[in-house]
Amino acid sequence: MRFGEFLKQSRVEKGQTMQQLSALSGIDQALISKYESSKRFPSDKHLLCLASALDVPVHSLKKEWIADRILQLLGDYDDPLAVLTLAESRVEYLTSQKALQLQDVDEYTKDRLSELDDLHKDWTGKKPLNALQLSKLQEYFNVNYTFDSNRIEGNTLTLQETHLVVNEGITISGKSMKEHLEAINHMEAIGFIRDMVTGNEDITKRNVLDIHRLVLKSIDKENAGAYRKVGVRISGSQYMPPDALQVPELMDDFFRFYQEQKLKMHPVLLAAEMHERLVSIHPFLDGNGRTARLVMNFILLKHGYTLAILKGDAESRLEYYKALEDVQLNNDQRPFYRLIIRKVKDSLKEHLSMV
Ligand SMILES: Nc1ncnc2c1ncn2[C@@H]1O[C@H](COP(=O)(O)OP(=O)(O)OP(=O)(O)O)[C@@H](O)[C@H]1O
Numbered sequence: 616m617r618f619g620e621f622l623k624q625s626r627v628e629k630g631q632t633m634q635q636l637s638a639l640s641g642i643d644q645a646l647i648s649k650y651e652s653s654k655r656f657p658s659d660k661h662l663l664c665l666a667s668a669l670d671v672p673v674h675s676l677k678k679e680w681i682a683d684r685i686l687q688l689l690g691d692y693d694d695p696l697a698v699l700t701l702a703e704s705r706v707e708y709l710t711s712q713k714a715l716q717l718q719d720v721d722e723y724t725k726d727r728l729s730e731l732d733d734l735h736k737d738w739t740g741k742k743p744l745n746a747l748q749l750s751k752l753q754e755y756f757n758v759n760y761t762f763d764s765n766r767i768e769g770n771t772l773t774l775q776e777t778h779l780v781v782n783e784g785i786t787i788s789g790k791s792m793k794e795h796l797e798a799i800n801h802m803e804a805i806g807f808i809r810d811m812v813t814g815n816e817d818i819t820k821r822n823v824l825d826i827h828r829l830v831l832k833s834i835d836k837e838n839a840g841a842y843r844k845v846g847v848r849i850s851g852s853q854y855m856p857p858d859a860l861q862v863p864e865l866m867d868d869f870f871r872f873y874q875e876q877k878l879k880m881h882p883v884l885l886a887a888e889m890h891e892r893l894v895s896i897h898p899f900l901d902g903n904g905r906t907a908r909l910v911m912n913f914i915l916l917k918h919g920y921t922l923a924i925l926k927g928d929a930e931s932r933l934e935y936y937k938a939l940e941d942v943q944l945n946n947d948q949r950p951f952y953r954l955i956i957r958k959v960k961d962s963l964k965e966h967l968s969m970v
Pocket residue numbers: 764765766767768769849851852853854894895899900901902903904905906907936937939940943
């Protein structure tokens with residue numbers, strides 16, 4: 616049934632003439648006639664007026680209306696089912712985000728969080744560290760973090776080589792310019808998120824784009840700091856990131872979610888959640904993982920935690936990807952939360968052992 620037929624049926628069932636519906640809804644009778652013959656589609660405002668005049672729930676009218684608009688959009692496109700399948704996967708993703716609601720945290724995760732809270736207290740108790748000690752610690756963890764984050768992405772610089780490139784300015788023979796730039800850029804991006812913390816800044820569209828711009832600086836000028844305009848696939852994964860057209864809106868949701876949750880969620884879960892949401896939207900052509908890990912670490916640092924480092928060896932990478940897929944395909948956040956909690960714990964313990 617088309618929207619117009621549905622409208623007409625609802626009117627006839629109520630025993631109303633078109634004239635009566637016009638009087639009750641305040642919509643011109645000629646226009647109602649066009650709606651009923653599906654020659655025109657009502658605006659949202661007119662949908663509300665019609666629903667109230669006919670005493671039917673607005674969502675039932677809206678549902679028919681949307682179905683018709685989709686049909687109109689598909690037109691004579693030669694593979695409408697492919698479009699609908701794609702749209703369906705997006706709907707699943709959006710509903711799994713539960714319109715910005717979070718599923719309850721399970722007992723096991725709560726227990727792990729409470730262990731973290733104790734370690735966090737111990738770490739806070741060590742502050743303030745003296746300036747030299749602090750800069751040594753930061754240098755050590757910045758290099759380790761850069762090494763592993765870039766290794767996940769396929770960079771082949773070793774830990775030692777990463778140190779030589781970023782701290783000594785040495786060029787490693789046999790390694791590409793891109794690999795050198797990735798290391799240098801990542802160090803700069805860590806400096807940027809640390810400055811954001813010092814400057815009491817927060818997650819905003821501008822800051823996230825700036826982080827991404829730094830990650831791809833001098834590597835991909837065209838895409839650095841810009842949302843993608845084309846579709847992407849994540850190799851080896853069944854999960855399909857959303858269509859490029861949806862990226863700006865999903866990113867607006869991402870920032871809105873942060874604003875709504877930042878004072879409610881446990882900071883470590885918030886950091887994990889923002890990480891997962893960003894890589895699932897996959898707003899960039901490249902550099903999504905590195906940017907999302909930097910965003911996560913910004914949130915951790917902002918709340919007095921230390922850098923959480925996801926390792927780049929094959930086994931750890933697999934666990935990381937599998938945990939992401941559990942959220943994306945099975946709507947199960949637990950493995951990803953637990954992975955991040957474990958990484959934050961390892962980092963706090965290692966920091967504590969060094970002071
Ligand atoms: N289902 C998934 N399986 C694997 N990776 C996923 C999945 N969903 C999202 N991702 C993210 O995609 C990232 C890869 O995307 P992209 O190549 O754009 O990022 P990158 O920063 O260039 O590389 P990398 O994150 O590997 O360092 C992964 O690191 C991971 O964070």
